Amino acid sequence: MTQTEPVTAQIRMWWQRVEIKRIVWIWLGITVVLAIFALIVPARVMGSPASPTMRAVESTMTIFSVAAAPVMALVLSVAVYSLTGWRSRGSEPPIGDGPPIRGSGRVTATWMVVSSVLTMFVLIWGLGEMQSLSAEASAPNAMVVNVTGQQWVWTFSYPQNGNVESDQLYLPVNRPVVFHVTSKDVIHSFWVVEMGIKVDANPGEVTKTGVVPDTLGTFVVRCAELCGLLHAHMETQAHVVSSTDFAAWITAQESRAS
Amino acid sequence: MRRLNVVTAVAGGLGLALPGWAIARHFLEENDFGPDQVTVITMVCWAIGFMTGIGAFNGPIGWLRGHDLTPEDELFLAGKDQGIRRYFRFTTDHKVVGIQYLALTMVLFGVGGTMAMLIRTNLISPNSNFLSPQEYNAIVGLHGLIMIIATIIMVTGPFGNFIMPMMIGARDMAFPRLNALSLWLIVAAVPVLLSATFLGGIPTGWVGYAPLADQAPPGMDAYMMTIIIFAISSAVAGANITTTVLTMRARGMTWNRTPIFVYGVVASVGLAIPAFPMFMASQVMLGLDRTMGGRFYVASGGGSPWLYANLFWLMGHPEVYVILIPAMAALMELTAVFSRKPLFSFNTAVLGIVGISVLSVMVWAHHMYASGWAPNLNGAFMLTTEMISIPTGMLFLVILGTIWRGRIWTRLPMMATYAMLWNFIIGGITGLYLSDVPLDYALHGSMFVTAHFHYTLMGAGLTGAIGALAFWFPKMTGRMLNERFGFISFWLVQIGFNVTFIGMFAVGLAGQPRRVFTYNNLLATGNFVSTIGAYAIGIGMLFLMYAVISSWRHGSLAPSNPWGSKTLEWTVPNPIPLENFTVLPVVTSDAYGYGEEPFEPIEGPTRRDELEPAHVGSAADEQSTEGARP
Secondary structure: OOOOOHHHOOOOHHHHHHHHHHHHHHHHHHHHHHHHHHHHHHHHHOOOOOOOOHHHHHHHHHHHHHHHHHHHHHHHHHHHHHHHHEEEEEEEEOOOOOOOOOOHHHHHHHHHHHHHHHHHHHHHHHHHHHHHHHHHOOOOOOEEEEEEEOEEEEEEEHHHHOOEEEEEEEOOOOOOEEEEEEOOOOEEEEEEEHHOOOOOOOOOOOOEEEEOOOOEEEEEEEEOOOOOOOHHHEEEEEEEHHHHHHHHEEEHHHHOOO | OOOHHHHHHHHHHHHHHHHHHHHHHHHOOOOEEEEEHHHHHHHHHHHHHHHHHHHHOHHHHHHHOOOOOOOHHOOOOOOOOOHHHHHHOOOOHHHHHOOOOHHHHHHHHHHHHHHHHHHHHHOOOOOOOOHHHOOOOOOOOOOOOOOOHHHHHHOOOOHHHHHHHHHHOOOOOOOHHHHHHHHHHHHHHHHHHHHHHHHHOOOOOOOOOOOOOHOOOOOOHHHHHHHHHHHHHHHHHHHHHHHHHHHHHEEEEOOHOOHHHHHHHHHHHHHHHHHHHHHHHHHHHHHHHHOOOOOOOEEHHHHHHHHHHHHHHHHHHHHHHHHHHHHHHHHHHHHHHHHHOOOOOHHHHHHHHHHHHHHHHHOHHHHHHOOOOOHHHHHHHHHHHHHOOOHHHHHHHHHHHHHHHOOOOOOHHHHHHHHHHHHHHHHHHHHHHHHHHHHHHHHHOOOHHHHHOOOOOOOOHEEEEEHHHHHHHHHHHOOOHHHHHHHHHHHHHHHHHHHHHHHHHHHHOOOOEEOOOOOOOHHHHHHHHHHEEEEEHHHHHHHHHHHHHHHHHOEOOOOOOOOOOOOOHHHHHOOOOOOOOOOOOOOOOOOOOOOOOOOOOOOOOHHHOOOOOOOOOOOOOOHHHHHHOO
């Protein structure tokens, strides 16, 4: 104990120590910067949503990012301060050892409680969101669309509308739709990017996902599971149109088929 | 026996593989599954021939004939007085095996990294056409599998073999011949894996999902055989390392005096023991599908692709912790040394490692949220997955607590700890997004996932391995690592890494899927930035490779304990004698007593002329060894 000040010699309370104050300031600064970043950037990069599902996804992204900001800032603030305040400069070995702190029950307990609470928050948030989204997609008046993946095209058929088939997806706006997804060969993954839904297309199985498209426009349908040579080109369009336009499209397709 | 080396091994492998190929071709060519049967038979012949040629079967064959090895034979096997040639033999000395693993890891990183450069070059613009779609898909799978194998062995291979036995005060591993066997099995598997390049590649990504794998070219057989050989190797290595740690720790080294790195290595191989048989089983079934018309994964024949996905991820998730835990443990070990402080709460560190290990076998289906396999279980898997953030947070606490008020000595190894903190917090937070089921529906299969796991496996794992290399280099080679080039490499790699993968997060959020050779024009900027960052990583890695090779040959000689560490491996003199300790050490305290005893100055890096005669690190206990130092 010759070179290090004994731990018991601290008279001031721990929060009054200069280094703690500095770390708190650094932590606050980094938290603010990260929180601003979290509020603006991720949702914007994800693009404008075309369904309540995607809206929920983007708000979850933002909320988790904001919640993560103080955690990341804590790690960074201790790291940043240690590189300035506690650093032994030069390539020479440090003179003397640090204080022999072998742990602190209070710190460990606080850490465990805080990380458990954050985990609980993330979990409960996620479960609640799953619940509301599954309720939304299983509405009784939902339109069924059968989706078939094969190397490397998508086929959509509308069993409630005379089994019309199309290689582009047409959906009426604001009407719940349930996709029954399957594959003819290998595993594909049916992904409507702007609607935030995805489910694998498995050969021999039918998987389901649902959404309520609430924005008019043209969106991207992609394959999200490597499915062979031209996986990169396995892409088509999803058109969300008004219900009259949708009815007109169905009629046109039926007359073309017959 | 004394003439066998890697040349006879290759000769043996080719000597069996070529006739095997010719005979198989003659009889099986006509058949529907001919090409795959011929490929598999050739590869099995290669592996058996190679292992015979290296001398792996000499012991068992000797026993069958009623012989056992004489002491001279054993000394020969341990590589006594053979200079550089022992590195090319079936050598049982754990230090030789460690160096062999290190060289192998570097070769694999070189090959896998080159492939990463090709992938990024192809993605520099939406329609670069640098690679054809076939080549691109083949290289993506190869890059993935090579890097996974390299990262699995990168810490437990070199440092688990070279350092860990010395750290627990043992003279060698419990089963030295099994140790050599585990290494040479991987060496035998490497040509098999690389042969995929000429057999159509691995066009399935590293996951090898069936039924795409059922229709893939014979490159898939190379994948299959590599995994089967690798699984045998990891079982052998796992049995060996766990036995060594359980039975050969020095007298007095109770569990709470065992260094944390030892826990990391044991947790890693302990997870690998149940994980890899799953992978092996999945590949045996794939082999039956491909060579005999089995229908395990083919829906039309009553099989299910979900069977493969489950078996794969039962291995696949523990496997990421097989990679991560020993790297984190190595960083904890060196953080105590470079902060000049005891590890903050050793028990928390152990609990964190155990907690991660236990939870990691219960989370596999979070890779399958969107697969449709069991949507009703998604909530349960979300729970287990998110719980892993608690023990992971404990490891962060240990490292931050150890840094807290330390005397931070920012040499190259310690810089790796700081880089890991930055990278792993990003990797961890993005992992939390992916654990959330609705968010995962939006992000699964996109570049966001690719960026996330590179942040964990490369940003935390590989950075940890580089820190471990910089830390233990003086002990492994007897020379100091060139820090100037080390630092140049460090900054190039870390900045390049963050540029590459932050760009990749962005394009992933914007909707770019994984494993595509072309993409929407709107994503061009993010991809261009990623590619430039990747080139910086590549150049940085070349600097590191240069630093390692040149320091190994010409570096300044290292004193036996350049960092003033208290673990046992540093009490062994340089160069390390054959069985490490002439008198086995006795341990009376743990290795983290910094600041708890009168201060002694650390010997700085010494030049050859200043080097004092090596003292024998065999004192009765650790403390008195420390005390004996001038």
